[in-house]
Amino acid sequence: MRADKRKKLEAAGWAVGGASDFLGLTPEESAYIDMKxxxxxxxRERRKSQQISQVALAKRVKSSQSRIAKMEAGDPSVSIDALIKSLLALGASSTELSKAICSAGSEAA
Amino acid sequence: MRADKRKKLEAAGWAVGGASDFLGLTPEESAYIDMKxxxxxxxRERRKSQQISQVALAKRVKSSQSRIAKMEAGDPSVSIDALIKSLLALGASSTELSKAICSAGSEAA
DNA sequence: CGAAAGCATGCCATATATGACATACCATGA
DNA sequence: TCATGGTATGTCATATATGGCATGCTTTCG
Incomplete structure (x- = not known):
């Protein structure tokens, strides 16, 4: 239940808009990963739109550059909590968070 | 930064629809807690609508009754990850999750 | 060609969340 | 009355996520 996620993520570079699990993931796992x-x-978008570097954001949220990179990459070692806290720190509204989460569920429109 | 959250949560029984932070919480902390x-x-709603007990849900998500109770109570010791995973396990769609999260941001309409 | 800035990835010690368990509380009904 | 089922709350050992750090890879600019 650890290797699975990693695999999915490695394949994720590919899964641009997607959710499909041709790997052995339950729908819930898949949905969870898609959300991440x-x-x-x-x-990443919000950070870039504010023109700040990963290092700067890291400082802002009292974390490290590596962790920001992993967050943006959807690394298995980052929690949704971390993602959400960082987004909030960048001024994202809960509405905006909703949108991000919801867009995770959009099956190949 | 730990006691704060607890305090907010203890006061939360009161904060029915709310977000307001008369405690010393930053807007981000407040938003985060409201989301939880x-x-x-x-x-809780979803579980009740499916007529299952905390014990049953716990078994379903391979957790324990106490943890489910804490999740539903928004206890500081539970992560948003846990909440989300449990909701997904109860068949919630990402759209539904979005709604829950968004409704956290609704300031006393 | 360096040097510097930005990002990705791996590792590790520590912090934090988790499951499990115990216990207590409140209903309901026998 | 006392069981029983459902829930709340505390504690603890362990699992997991985190920050920090080192390192390598690209670009860009001198």
């Missing part, structure tokens, strides 16, 4: 990826993307 | 409470409520 969505939030990670949202984080 | 919202998700906790969503979890």
């Amino acid at each position: 990826i969505s939030l990670g993307n949202a984080l | 409470i919202s998700l906790g409520n969503a979890l």
